[in-house]
Amino acid sequence: MRARLALLILAALSVFVICLYAGPRPVNPFSLNGMEKEIVFSIRLPRVVTALLMGAALGASGVVLQAMLRNPLADPYILGLSSGATLMAAGGIMAGAAFMGLFTIPAFAFAGAMATGGLVGLMGWRRGGLWPERLLLAGIGIGFLFSAMLMLLMSVSTSEGMRRAVMWMFGDLGMADWSLIPYGFALIAAGFSIALARAKALNSLMLGDDLAHSLGFSPRKETTMLFTSVGLMTASSVSLGGMVGFIGLLMPHVMRFLVGPDSRLLLPASALGGGMLLMVSDLLGRTIFQPAEIPSGIITALLGAPYFLYLLRRRDVIG
């Protein structure tokens, strides 16, 4: 299994390099002219790095959530963070907050996602800790509430800020820029480290609170830590490039087929798989219909779903 993980790392590195030099027009990495240098380093590199970061964050968040909530349908957006992010970004722009320039939407989106996370956490908190079922239901409830508020704003507002925020949220990596990457990297790395450090606890949580407790983990404390990790990763991913479907929901399942259910392997595997899938999807999205582009979220699902179904047909056991 560790060999498979090593193979995944190697594959991710190759995909990274290919995505950097392939595109609407492939460039030769050994003889770049001025314009090509500019395109590769200022446009493609931040884009590919953002895809890797977002894909990894979503893939890892999916693993944590599905285990923590003991629900195979959990995905990073189930906690309502993306609705909160869009709502806050829309509100921010409508209120005329453009003072942060390029950072305006991402900053508001991040604040919205974190505030929503806090709210969901507050609702999920009982007797000194977080409870998975409560978190799940609170996330769904708050998510619906915020999407409804967003829809309401969209149907009554003629404000451009509204449309701008929604476009941005369903936009994609074409807007990736160096300026956000250091923050995104730091937050996602922090979230991922927490998850990886608590991977054993995550394994035990899958078995139920009682068993986790008897294995020496405090379910409430672990859930709180893991929730923080997911919040950081999902909020950063949403703020880096909006919402991308499929990865958080199905990549953990795909990787479970490949490396098994142990979170210590599954977390990095799902992160690498998610990163790879998003890098490839973005490459295809910007290449197929060039010079027009298609959102990479469409391609992640078009590529990922058939593969997932194929694995499902081939295997007897799930999970």
Next chain:
Amino acid sequence: MRRLIAAVIFILIASVSQASERPEKPEKIVSLAPQVTETLYALGLAEKIVGVTTFCDYPPEAKKKPKVGGMSNPSLEAIVSLKPDIVILTTDGNPQWAEERLNALKIKTYVVRARRLVELPSEIRAMGAVLVAGQKAEELAGKIESAFSKFKAPHDGRRILFIIWPEPLIVAGPGTAVDDAIILVGLENVARGTGINYPKYSVEEAIRARPDIIAIGSGAGMEGFSKGLLKRLKDTPAVKGNKVFFVGDGLYRLGPRVIDGIRELAEAIGSQAGEATGAGK
């Protein structure tokens, strides 16, 4: 004599029936699109407009008219309660069911089908005929036609990228009034080849295309929001040569203000093509 009487009777009947066929002058008009509202104002029919959409913001007085909902979601109830003589819709923005439902409710409709610049004058004339404002319509159509010929210029080899939205990058493609205006003033649209009206455009390809001019559609805070994009397009001839300008929304709505949009475009590229005014921005 009998023949004469028969002829008189025939003429009388004919004239009466013609009178009844002559379009009644609509006194209460509901507009379901901003460009329609603008055209109605330009035709001097302001008093007759009894309902507009929430998107109808020009001229500013239009905002004070009763609202019947948005463009994609007009309220049938609100329209019916205004008892309009005619409702004017567009194929570009209003749902198809609106026309069918209104007709089923015995409310007269007129559908604006023009989507291209060249179709505008004839559309305005047709609208004028329906609204019995033929003379004003003729004047307006003539004004638009003379603007077309005034700003018409032969293609001079310069290429333009017309940005509708900076992030994600959405540009004006072929088949739009913006594209028509670009061709009219003698430029070439970089996004021609996409075949899509408003394609999401590759930033990479925008750099490679080396546009000579970049036009950015106006909107609240657009200058701020375009900074990041322009930074990435810094090596294009347009940004290097300081040929980036912000234009109004004249070309976004196929109404009387397209003249302003064309003039703006023509003046901006003209003044920046070498005239010493330097006040193009």
